Amino acid sequence: MGGWQSMFGVISGRLPNCVTQAAVATYFRVSAFRKLGFRGTHSIQTRQQGEKMQIQILPALSDNYMYLLVDEKSKETAVVDPVEPDTVLRAIKDAGLNLTTVLITHHHWDHAGGNKALLAKAPGLTVLGGDSRYLYIYKSSSLYFSVCLSSIHPVILQVSIQYTLSYFRLVFTTPCHTSGHICYYVTDENQKERIVFTGDTLFLGGCGRFFEGTAEQMFTALIEKLSALPDITKVYSGHEYALQNLAYGEHVEPENQYIKDKIQWCRAQRESVPPIPTVPSTIAEEKLINPFMRVQKPAVQAHAKSTDDIEVMRALRTEKDNFKSKK
Template sequence: MFIQPIPMWWGSNDNWAYLVVDDESRDALIIDPANPGDHWDHAGGNEEIDSICFFFQDGDQKAVFTGDTLFTGGCGRFFEGTAEEMHVALNKHLASLPDDTVVFPGHEYTRSNAKFAISVSQSEPVQQLLSFSEANPVTVGKYTIGHEKVAQKSYGVD
């Protein structure tokens, strides 16, 4: 599986779209090609899509596209859902994925999330996240579900 992040509206919400290509068949799909925002169908005409997060596995390679639900070092706001729905999405569905699943969020908010996190906790995982985000303006595809479990727990999110 080949995943190509595509910056969309960079500098204004720092949105990501993704091109996902199957290595063998060369079949491809694009995730969030138009106006990424706070709902499951940004482009229109995709009524059969009923999820806001998508998990892919190709051999040992695992990826989850989390849209506005989970970001590196933080989570999204719940514009249209409830706190309980966000809790279930994060702590039941996403937390149940294998720890080596690479996270592909809908926005590049890592640096701002790390700056907030460091104000809450000076833990080693948070310090590492802040250092990495300051040195690398693009962090998409660099962190896993396992990392998120450790980092977010270290500043009181459980």
């Protein structure tokens, strides 16, 4: 969720939830049409094929991503942040998959706003998430809300969420962008394939705004939790923000060649016809190109004029909130 927060803040405190959500939905749909016109999508759908797992990338709205997580053996499938249910169900039908599970990273409409319609069209799905605020969006007798993770202490949960998909999972509570934000870390049974769905906590080259949290919380999420994942872990974030983020990264570290190279690669992806998603990145890449993952590096600290990790995180986010690329 990006630059509409001022409008949302004005209306959300004065109107009933149903009216607020309708206004937000209209805003996102109009914004997508203004940006994309009748083309209808910001990127081509792509598929990342693993030995045991398949990820299908489904573009949505003006810059969102939804994801299908597919068990190659059983064809059972989870969908992450299905804001456009018709797109999801069409992809499920075309590929002959069995949708069983919905994974929600946070309550913002552009991630959770499709839940009610999806459950109406595909009753009986298991829905996992970390914030009770989106229950009002998908009030439905068919809803099985199996766990509300916001009540759990914000550490890595050393447990497996057991449901129909056969993978081991760690669920990260990552409050900051929203107080109930969570990330999903997924591996196969042999832990050879590793992926993480980060919603609006970690983007390629950036991080989410601190709408409901603090620099301390984002430091915990990025440096203490996500950075601790294996370097090979593929990062699937909630938006196509790569070039905007990397422009800021180059502003922070103008001599960082990794950032320059990644900008060229991302630009080639986005200038393709149709544009190709820049996701996924990897944890290893983020440690090289993402200033919010590099708050302990001397060059980033010099830019922020502080050697305190939390203050660096705070200074970067404050500057990024108002940053305009000169290129």
